[in-house]
Amino acid sequence: MGNTTTMDYAPLAASLAGRLRDRGTPEHIAKLFVRVPRHRFLPDVYWTEDRTRVDRTDDPATWLRTAYTDQALTTQRDDGRDGGMGVPTSSSSAPSVMARMLAAARIEPDQRVLEIGTGTGFNAALLAELLGSRNVTTIEVDQALAETARAALYTAGYTPDVVIGDGEQTPRPASVHRIIATCTVSRLPWSWLDQLRGRGRIVTPWSPSPGAPGGVLAALDTHGTGLAEGGFEGSLAFMWSRNQRRPGGPAPDTDAHPEHVETVAEDPRGPWLDGEKSLLLSLLMPDWTFGMRMEPGADEPHVWLASTRCSSWARVHADGRVEQDGERLLVQEARTTWQWWEHKDRPGVDRFGLTIDRENARQTVWLDGPQHALWTTHRQIT
């Protein structure tokens, strides 16, 4: 371990908290970032958002300074296995994102909170600082991460209950007032509804499916009726819950011969290359996934679309070719959806929301209130 003691972290933490305040973080949350030293929860090696490797031993000053920047720091890749592609599998989330989620949770004094995805333990420490350790339970599916986080928490003086296990299953304690998930789900686990007593709140990154573009921050209220309902609070990209990760690889039919072919004047890939537009499309249009693929000899990759409920697929090429096949003409469907969105005055993410209905085993995405359902997914109760 390098020598970081020559540098004082306190001014760095104060400056980070100041930047959070400037961006609208409420004072009771901003001050947690002064009191809880983020660097104490980071391993000696982590990766910044631009994938720079930061090693405490080589450069302790950079390691410490970077810890107090507002960026997500990857702390584990490839589930901790050597020789992988370097896919981030755990991180200390960006402080502004953590602050946003803590604010969205509307935590009140003496409430009990369950965090799904302990990661480094830093967020659990913030919660423990806010509520007292006895009111905080955090669950982490990766044993090594959980043990490291528990040790860091204890060293820093926090003693929340750190549970090793799958946060989608019913964890301890039997009931809490708030659930904050720090991994993305598309199927909200029914067990989370069981965990909340009476009026509770779930704050979680949510995305329609693992192949969908991006995700949103969902803040859902429960009233003890088997229903969780609430709006989306902006876009949010988080790593997936381990159980709901994308199976991987392009959809199987994308090499096949299409039944419908047309050529349009402009590059038709636009909506899928634009992060904001493709996210909106994923909220408006159900059951599809997409990706990019480079064909041999092509200058630019094409976008492929695939239905997640039937075998329909499409390829959208930079030169204007649109190829579609199956009972859903996915590009056509997207065009119609897009026109409808324009007609509705181009609603942003914050006008959409989600209802989880346990009794009828379904989740519904809506626009401008639960009475205006856009689409519903039926699910088994397990």
Ligand SMILES: C[S@@+](CC[C@H](N)C(=O)[O-])C[C@H]1O[C@@H](n2cnc3c(N)ncnc32)[C@H](O)[C@@H]1O
């Ligand atoms: C973005 S990191 C969490 C950041 C963390 N809250 C912090 O403060 O450092 C996401 C974490 O969720 C964990 N995770 C993924 N799926 C999980 C599941 N089903 N149950 C519990 N933990 C899970 C991952 O192993 C990873 O450590």
